[in-house]
Amino acid sequence: MACGPPRSSTCCGARRIRPSSIASRAASEPADSAARATPTCSATVAAHGARTIAAMTTVRVRIAPSPTGPLHIGTARTALFNYLFARHAGGTFILRLEDTDVARSTPEFEEDILEHLHWLGLEWDEGPAAGGLPERGAFGPYRQMARRDLYRAAAEQLLAEDRAYPCYCTAEELDADRKLREEAKLPSRYSGRCAALTPDERAAFAAQGRRPAIRFRIEPGVVAFDDMVRGHVEIDASALGGDLVIVRVDGTPLYHFGVVVDDAAMGITHVIRGEDHLSNTPKHILLFRALRYPVPVFAHLPLILNADRTKMSKRKSQTAVKDYIAEGFVREALVNYLALLGWSTGTEEEILSLDDLVGRFDTAAIQKGGAIFDRGRLEWLNGQWIRRLADDDLASRLAPFLAAEAAAGRIDRAPSPADIVALLPMVRERLPVLGAIGELVGFLYVDDLVPDAALLVPKRWDAATARAGLAVALAAITEAGEAGFTKDDLEPSLRGLADARGWKAGDLFMAIRVAISGRTATPPLFESMVALGRARTLERLARAVAVLAA
RNA sequence: GCCCCCAUCGUCUAGAGGCCUAGGACGCCACCCUUUCAAGGUGGAGAUCAGGGGUUCGAAUCCCCUUGGGGGUACCA
Numbered sequence: 001m002a003c004g005p006p007r008s009s010t011c012c013g014a015r016r017i018r019p020s021s022i023a024s025r026a027a028s029e030p031a032d033s034a035a036r037a038t039p040t041c042s043a044t045v046a047a048h049g050a051r052t053i054a055a056m057t058t059v060r061v062r063i064a065p066s067p068t069g070p071l072h073i074g075t076a077r078t079a080l081f082n083y084l085f086a087r088h089a090g091g092t093f094i095l096r097l098e099d100t101d102v103a104r105s106t107p108e109f110e111e112d113i114l115e116h117l118h119w120l121g122l123e124w125d126e127g128p129a130a131g132g133l134p135e136r137g138a139f140g141p142y143r144q145m146a147r148r149d150l151y152r153a154a155a156e157q158l159l160a161e162d163r164a165y166p167c168y169c170t171a172e173e174l175d176a177d178r179k180l181r182e183e184a185k186l187p188s189r190y191s192g193r194c195a196a197l198t199p200d201e202r203a204a205f206a207a208q209g210r211r212p213a214i215r216f217r218i219e220p221g222v223v224a225f226d227d228m229v230r231g232h233v234e235i236d237a238s239a240l241g242g243d244l245v246i247v248r249v250d251g252t253p254l255y256h257f258g259v260v261v262d263d264a265a266m267g268i269t270h271v272i273r274g275e276d277h278l279s280n281t282p283k284h285i286l287l288f289r290a291l292r293y294p295v296p297v298f299a300h301l302p303l304i305l306n307a308d309r310t311k312m313s314k315r316k317s318q319t320a321v322k323d324y325i326a327e328g329f330v331r332e333a334l335v336n337y338l339a340l341l342g343w344s345t346g347t348e349e350e351i352l353s354l355d356d357l358v359g360r361f362d363t364a365a366i367q368k369g370g371a372i373f374d375r376g377r378l379e380w381l382n383g384q385w386i387r388r389l390a391d392d393d394l395a396s397r398l399a400p401f402l403a404a405e406a407a408a409g410r411i412d413r414a415p416s417p418a419d420i421v422a423l424l425p426m427v428r429e430r431l432p433v434l435g436a437i438g439e440l441v442g443f444l445y446v447d448d449l450v451p452d453a454a455l456l457v458p459k460r461w462d463a464a465t466a467r468a469g470l471a472v473a474l475a476a477i478t479e480a481g482e483a484g485f486t487k488d489d490l491e492p493s494l495r496g497l498a499d500a501r502g503w504k505a506g507d508l509f510m511a512i513r514v515a516i517s518g519r520t521a522t523p524p525l526f527e528s529m530v531a532l533g534r535a536r537t538l539e540r541l542a543r544a545v546a547v548l549a550a
Numbered sequence: 551g552c553c554c555c556c557a558u559c560g561u562c563u564a565g566a567g568g569c570c571u572a573g574g575a576c577g578c579c580a581c582c583c584u585u586u587c588a589a590g591g592u593g594g595a596g597a598u599c600a601g602g603g604g605u606u607c608g609a610a611u612c613c614c615c616u617u618g619g620g621g622g623u624a625c626c627a
Contacts, residue, residue: 064627065627066626066627068626068627098627100626100627101626101627103626104626104627167625169625171625174624174625178624181551182551184551185551185552186551186552187551187552187553187623188551188552188623188624189552189623213625214625215625227555230554230555230556233554233555234554235553235554236553238553239552239553239554239623240553240623241552241553241622241623241624245624245625246625247625248625249625250625252625254624254625254626254627255626255627256627258627259627274621275554275555275556275620275621275622276620276621276622276627277621277622277627278554278555278621278622279553279554279555279621279622279623280622280623281554282554300555302555302556303620303621305620307561309619309620310619310620310621311620311621337562340562340563340575341562342562344562344563344564346564346565347564347574348564348573348574348575350574350575350576367562367563368555368556368557369555369556369557369619369620370556370619370620370621371561371562371563372561372562374561374562374576374577376561376576376577377561377562377575377576377577378576379576380575380576380577381576383588383589387589427588428589429588429589429590430587430588430589431588432588440587440588491585494585495585504585505585506584506585506586507585508585509585509586510585510586512585513585513586514586519586519587520586520587521586521587521588522586522587523586523587523588524585524586524587524588525585525586526585
């Protein structure tokens, strides 16, 4: 990450802050000072003066998914950006599971997330035990539910310093408060009912058997920070909704609390996440400060949007990575597409591998506005990547889709690996997704094919002509024998047949195409016939003649 | 409601005050290639840079306002 043009930012008035310089500040400065959260022009000096420090400070970033659903396209994109940032900087990419929503978290979702991040090639340097592999990293455990002691200690510290207090309000009371403020058209905010309870009052609640949640005191003031994507952001603490619950009655931490305790404990230097967290960032900064932790640098990524420009959701879009995999999108295309959603190289390159992306990644070029997920463009990229894969690689990726076709009964048998490789020249350019393979070549692997009589008759022909055409083709192929049954012999022979009778070759070919495949759109005809085999080709031609005779 | 963020072809984007008559890609249309379908090639339509004010000799680019959109506002993450 060199200083200076073309893509590095300036300091004062710049919307982008050099990540490495801030990294050194965040990681090396002791807690406290408001200046830490609001780097100003003095950062220029720090930035240049601290280059050696910045160079020595290892970037540590994380992806912190919540196992409350399968891996989401948005989570994958955030993971990718963190991965690219870490790898580009020679830093560490960490995976942490935020499983404190006990009601919605499941081991199955956890597995889905891990498996598919791995599938995308986003290997983490530190993370939980998974898939039979042991936990990696010196900052574990990497599951929040296994880190409860840390949250408890942090909460106790805040309690002891009166930065937080026990709150005995019930859900009903809170709901009633909320409703009241809503009706009065007031901004929602905690009433502060428990903020100034005396020890006696607390004891009284406890005696009633009421157990408290813990609330963090939001002190008045303006919280400011310099976002790597958005520049300087200021939010008045009065807009934060009042004192914040950080620990539930059941003792589990809430997101805003766990994320801060863990990011600090894990030495996270840069928090790269979706823009949906931007408004909550002041809460995190206030907690970092109250706990005397260094504040990391933030980068809020633009959201991925549904077609109607709302935040991409399961309701309106296909969001599970596994569903894209099931359709036959390849990892290279998904990674390539996701990287270019909200970021660009500044060049006209479009086809980029994960390694290419690592080399070119630069947070200064991250887009600020949200981006609609464009499936058409993804498909185009997928086709590009499919065309670039090596034969064996593509064949082995295709195999499961063919096996699935067989399992579903759409074909009677799946081709061997060698057969699939042989198919490649005629299918490679016809696959927007791997899952299209069944439609494309399925006719080669069905035993009983009866073509539709109407399809057998080309537009310019009538049924009698079609029948005659197929019959002469059948005769010619029979006569040519096994030796003449090659792509190069078949074409001139059949073309000659058509010419001799004054038919358009294309019409004859179409009739044959439908006869052998049942379809009007197929891979190239003569290659298809060879793939089908002479015996079955003849059999199907005979069958078609019979169909037209009926 | 309140707070925050955002704004260049339908979509993803290039653009760092003169290289902009706004470039590329996807999609769309036409033509070429061609046995169908693709792929590929060539060309085309498509953005008064959301609108209005400034600043400047000069603004897509800087500032302000308006409008529009989005996000946040939980004992969800």
